Amino acid sequence: MNSEKEISNLASQIRRDVLRMIHAVQSGHPGAPLGCAEFFAALYLRILKHDPASFKMDGMGEDVFFLSNGHLSAGWYSVLARSGYFDIAELGSFRKLNSRLQGHPATADGLPGVRVASGSLGQGLSVAIGYSLSKKLNKDPYHVYVLMGDGEIQEGQVWEAAIFATAKKVDNLIAVIDYNKKQIDGPLHEVMPLGDLKNKWESFGWQVLETDGNDVKELLAAMEQAKALTGKGKPVMVLMHTIMGKGVDFMEDRHQWHGSPPNDAQLQSALSQLVETIGDY
């Protein structure tokens, strides 16, 4: 069992990786993965029962995670590498020619840990639901997790999936929304307000939890609670409040950092705020 300290340490290292990866190619999306660093670290160190050393596409006999908001790729690649799915040196190939670490996650080159392409938004919940159904058909008792962005759920397909999961009692699934209240064009409440999200999902028949996604202790408690809610005939949703750009003072809560890389000076300033806990790649 990994301690909260270890999870916080990994989160700090993920943040450094994300910024260095994106800075190196001067392209990518730093804001959201910085906000989800604790989630990625907690998920891969503590929550998931998985076997990084021998990745299996079908995920039989283990928990499986899907990233629907594929632009968080830098954060996901970092945690996958740092939990043993592939060598951390490969993080240096992010977004470069002939790399397995595509701008948005892809399966074409067999990157361990990735089971479906994502990036075009709104599709991951459906895929996760389909995979959850396969687990039920296979009598595989493990859990399925999916992360979506809050802006992403403006896509209609998400609500098709929301209806379906309740109707078909997909209760081995835990969906998480990165609720950072920002999207590319600006604050979510200005671009396209989503109203009362908890109420919305509850009215669709989901069991809904809320948590601070940047507080490791609270996040772990919420995810444990989410697990406890599985198997009760209803899907589970965790509204995870995060701060876009978390950990870097000039990026925090600013939608301008959704998809902009830091320049040299900004990278140095950002890295000075983030402890190198495990060692840079």
Next chain:
Amino acid sequence: MNQYINTGNKDTRSGFGAAMLELGKTNADVVALCADLTGSLKLNEFAEAFPERFIQTGIAEANMMGIAAGLAIGGKIPFATTFANFATGRVYDQIRQSIAYSNKNVKIAASHAGITLGEDGATHQMLEDIGMMKMLPNMTVINPCDYNQTKAATIAASKYSGPVYLRFGRPKVPNFIPENQKFIIGKAILLQPGNDVSIFAAGHLVWKALEACKVLKDKGITAEIINIHTIKPLDVQAILDSVKKTGCAVSAEEHEMNGGLGDSIAQTLALYDPKPLEMVAVKDKFGESGTPEELMRKFNLDTPDIVEAALRVVKRKNK
């Protein structure tokens, strides 16, 4: 001349339904999904016999495609089914990202393709699906010609690993392919050998091509009839071998000229062996309401249209 006997008109979608029922019994991994068109897709018997492997998604095709991709990740062989219109254009991006790019073992089974859907009109008459699907890397595109071939193609698709688009139709049409004929994905079938013109046909136009062959014989022209059931991967060798002998070709399909079988054959000929080609296809138009027979006549997809195209192309060859 080979004789093909119509053993009785049957709809191709029933061939799909029959194959699914058989697959339900023989392959425990086969799962059927349907977006509120179970009866139209002839899946009622499958749904009744294998309720745990039948997934009703409601009128939500985008979600259905994603669910199919997820099931495939878990080792299942999902057949995502609806009308061709809703199985392609409506969900192109879902197919593109979650199925084709991700190379998932999903079978998209699309009924009511083409103009022979009939009275419902152009909103439902999908004539662009082959083009959309064949442009996707990793995607195999199959358009069988009758009940027996649709059944065989469905079973073949279940045994093939990778995304497949399987296109069939609504109306009852002649059933003439022998029940035991081997179906090999990507392998064209020579139905009638001939020397003067090659006619490459898919779907409902195959029977019409055989009828055209008889008319042409009376006019002193022997046509070679080749059934191209797999539009992608295309049997390039079969096409080139035939055209090498005949020197000209006609393509015949119930699809837009842009993006269809004829388009693939034109590309093949232009690249490897330029020869005159005439296309029997819908020429940049939407369909309309009418009976299937009326529409096939109006949109020039009928036997006389194939005959005329053959005569034209033979004339061009001899010029």
